[in-house]
Amino acid sequence: MTKPEILMMGPYPTWDLEDLESNYTVHKLWEAPDRAAFLRQVGDNVRAIATRGEIGASAELMTALPRLEIVSCYGVGTDAIDLSHAKANGIRVTNTPNVLTADVADIGVGLLLAVARQIPQADKYVRDGRWRNANMRLVTRVHGKKVGIVGMGRIGVEVAKRLAAFDCPIAHFDIAQWDDLPYTFVPDLMALAEQSEFLIVTLAGGASTQKIINADVLQALGRDGILINISRGSTVDEAALLDALEHNIIKGAGLDVFWNEPNIDERFLTLENVILQPHHASGTVETRQAMGKLVRDNLAAHFAQQPLLTPVI
Secondary structure, eight states: OOOOEEEESSOOOHHHHHHHHHHSEEEEGGGOSSHHHHHHHHGGGEEEEEEETTTOBOHHHHHTOTTOOEEEEESSOOTTBOHHHHHHTTOEEEOOOSTTHHHHHHHHHHHHHHHHTTHHHHHHHHHTTGGGTSOOOOOOOOTTOOEEEEOOSHHHHHHHHHHHTTTOOEEEEOSSOOTTOSSEEOSOHHHHHHHOSEEEEOOOOSGGGTTOBOHHHHHHHOTTOEEEEOSOGGGBOHHHHHHHHHTTSSSEEEESOOTTTTSOOGGGGGOSSEEEOOSOTTOSHHHHHHHHHHHHHHHHHHHTTOOOSSBOO
16 A cells, blocks of 8 residues: 655654654655755645644645645644644644643753752852862752743643742733632733742743743843743743843843744853753653654544544644
């Protein structure tokens, strides 16, 4: 029987690629020197796209694939996939929720500890031999501090659970109040920033949240405040954040995501009050294996005409 043909937007781990290649004819778009020519060559037979959250799938791309039936996304965020086009054209979309939630929440707490306790700086202090001459400067505690979480979805809830164990009072902002959560709901983002010592962003990306963390929010967070972003780079006004870091409008930041990743603004590289992560919050072997399996299981279900495991559309 002829294998269904799929278009891969970017590389997957070997364990996923080997499985996909055993079940499908895989066309690797990222390897094509001329992508437009490649799509003209293979596009008429492609029935599925396997993509990643940061790559997505544009309306232009989907239009070039007249037999496209499904887009299976390796990641939770679908803001880089044109969902309106997919829905209008009967194209199914899946993602990989839940399996990466715990790891992303762990990194959120890890970044907060790294910034507040200056863990990377302390490591360098020892390696440079400065400890022999003097004790390191004092840092900021985490336990008991007021935490504001911006976006109380799955990841926000898991971050809150972890920081509750640090005896941190927790409040949150979202588009609507969740009645079943034991945390204070603050309907105004500025008010949440003003009352928080640590502000942790776990929002979904997209137009509705673009640059929601702006200069006013950072000013409200204040000189003793720390910002953590484990959501999308689009949710933070990076020009405002860089200004806030450079002029000590806030104490520091921990960032896993950026506006133009991986080609981030080089000003970040010179700042000592920011900890940088290469969009790697879900980058554990265990989670990436689970994400890949969910991508593959959704594709298998689709081609077997079975219900999708994690449909977005």
